[in-house]
Amino acid sequence: MSEFLDQCRAAIGAANVLTDPADMAGYLTDWRRRFTGRAQGVLRPASTDEVARLVKLSNAHRVPIVPQGGNTGLVLGSVPDASGDAVVLSLARMNVVRHVDTINNTMTVEAGCILETIQNKAAEAGRLFPLSLAAEGSCTIGGNLATNAGGTAVLRYGNTRELCLGLEVVTPQGEVWNGLRGLRKDNTGYDLRDLYIGAEGTLGIITAAVIKLFPQPKASLTALTAMPTPDHALRLLALAQQECGPALxxxxxxxxxxxxxxxxxxxxxxxxxPQAYPQYVLLELSDSESEEHANGMLESLIGSALEEELIVDAVVASSIAQSRGLWNLREHIPLAQAEEGKNIKHDVSVPISRIGDYIRETDALLQQHFPGIRMVTFGHLGDGNLHYNVSPPEGVSPDEFISRQEDINQVVHDSVHRFGGSISAEHGLGALKRDEIRRYKSEVELQLMRSLKQALDPLNLMNPGKVI
Incomplete structure (x- = not known):
């Protein structure tokens, strides 16, 4: 394999082919530090042409490639397995914003651009790129596209798929498909763009994208409301959509x-x-008219919700700092859970109308099978996505608890399936849920996925062992 790595060095420069264990360490361990894989090396191309050259070399030498963005994924999708056969292809050096078009409301970006950088570039141009995640300071747009990331603004703007108009992709054969079209209407055959988005790098390597921009809102208001049950939260959601429309x-x-x-x-x-309540909803309004108009909508919504006894208390942020403070409470939940100790995470979705029933019934099932567990339930209620996480009972050792992970997962995922939901809402399947999904997808659906993989990547060199 030294011949392969030597040819990679010739293609992209020796400094960008990492083989020293210390240099590779950060690329081989997943974000939660639960798994460390092995690799022949880490390749760091700086252009689409260099990616294509590396992929052609991988074909010639039959070396699997694991594409990687910011390595912030939670399902082992962006790290290699333990065999040591693959190379990691990091897109971090491909971080150029190629073009901003404020008339077309689009931005053309390379896959290694950090999400926060894109948000800031959009703001400099007087526009908004609405994708927002807890990892936005380190995740990349290529990884967001590869996993079809969601985040906190899906309710209004949709997942990453809805925010992308065109892609540039290096195919498993090392060819470049230039689909960087800033078009909102293009009915000229199969939608290849949507095929690659959410495929987790198993069908090709996304190297650039045309993404949608939006006008900056004139006002953005945040409120934290308290209520007795998730059912009250669902009724509040219906009221907020009725009174605030797309401003929610x-x-x-x-x-x-x-x-x-x-x-x-x-x-x-x-x-x-001043006191604790069973459930909370953090809601945000973004208004294109004026701050006065936004305040009027929010005051009306809070008043109606109190009158209809949907909420029992509310706090409205009166400054940007207070709004940031309320959002920080939400964003620190995963960090606090990590500080608490080992936990079992679930990223699930169910039809919005059934979320209350799902939480109630699945909580009861888990307590019946695993008495004393503590549920850390939060998420994007407006689009049906729950982070339905389980912490161990007080006094139970972390290792003993984690040994029950497979049993806990089956209770949670079987319940999701009964409610017509999905066991992965926005994190993807990666290697972590690759086998699990077989219990819930039909053989017809799985075979269609296998057929696509075989047709596009017959040598199985693109992120093998992930998704299917």
Missing amino acids: TGFELMSDFCLQLVARHFPQMRLPF
């Missing part, structure tokens, strides 16, 4: 235990209510 941008559900964890591990973050 975010609608995040959080249980009391979530905020207890944040307060325990980040005591500098003060909870805004």
